[in-house]
Amino acid sequence: MFTTQNYVVASSLDEAYELNQKPKSTVLGGCGWLKMGRRMMSTAIDLSKLGLDQITEQDEYFALGAMVTLRQIETHPGLAAYFGDCIAECVRHIVGVQFRNCATIGGSIWGRFGFSDPLTLFLSLGAEVVLHKAGVVALADFVNMPYDRDILVEVRLPKRGQKAAYVTHRASATDFPVLAVAVCRTADQTVCAVGARPQRAALVVREDGEAVQAFADRCADTLTFSSNLRGSAEYRAHLCRVLVRRAALAIEED
Ligand SMILES: Cc1cc2nc3c(=O)[nH]c(=O)nc-3n(C[C@H](O)[C@H](O)[C@H](O)COP(=O)(O)OP(=O)(O)OC[C@H]3O[C@@H](n4cnc5c(N)ncnc54)[C@H](O)[C@@H]3O)c2cc1C
Incomplete structure (x- = not known):
């Protein structure tokens, strides 16, 4: 558990930003x-x-405020109507409903955790992302x-007619x-996008006319993977071949 000398409920983003410039x-x-x-x-x-x-x-986009919880995006009818079930799918494995009622989009995206499900999707x-000082930055750069010491204010999900599928492998629920x-x-x-390699998520673009399996193989062959207590680099590369194929087929069949 953390300790703090002062606790301030910010009354403006400017105040929050100024306070955040102080060390610690x-x-x-x-x-x-x-x-x-x-x-x-x-x-x-x-x-x-x-x-x-x-x-x-x-x-042009859905705006998710930084204090929006994971549970809010999981259950939001507008997000589901536009993006299908991929939004709910990317958070439903995270701990439990009570936890997802507290954990925020701001903390999840700011953290840029290698294992992050929302970051990957x-x-x-x-x-x-919209940062108070730096303004609008593509997540592909922000990652x-x-x-x-900036503050993440909002995450924008552009409305580009995306069709997306999200899949993970977990050792246990x-x-x-x-x-x-x-x-x-x-x-x-x-x-x-492939995350939990265990490095932060990275993007690979499918080439014109590239077959699904060739795309999956190229993702596995070009991205780097590492080992940790959840799996070896070789195992992750193998999973990548399987999961990219599965997700790509899911959006083709849909
Ligand atoms: C036990 C456990 C299991 C988890 N499992 C998963 C999982 O399977 N998949 C997954 O994707 N995630 C997982 N997470 C991560 C979780 O989903 C959240 O991403 C994480 O808790 C951070 O969100 P938070 O709101 O709690 O942030 P906090 O803990 O409050 O903050 C996290 C960091 O972000 C900073 N921060 C927060 N908000 C802002 C902001 N607006 N601007 C600037 N900086 C900010 C904080 O200063 C801090 O450094 C897990 C977390 C825990 C504790």
């Missing part, structure tokens, strides 16, 4: 991850009164940016994924 200040999301550590904070910055807990549909959907795969097709291209 920490932004609080749902605290699901923070409470697993022993961080000593100078100031804990609570964003819960800034109206960031809403999902709104715009003409959102990358394939072409998401963008490899170093941690700084609710465990972290051994490998996570999202395949997304738009009118322009098909991409695959």
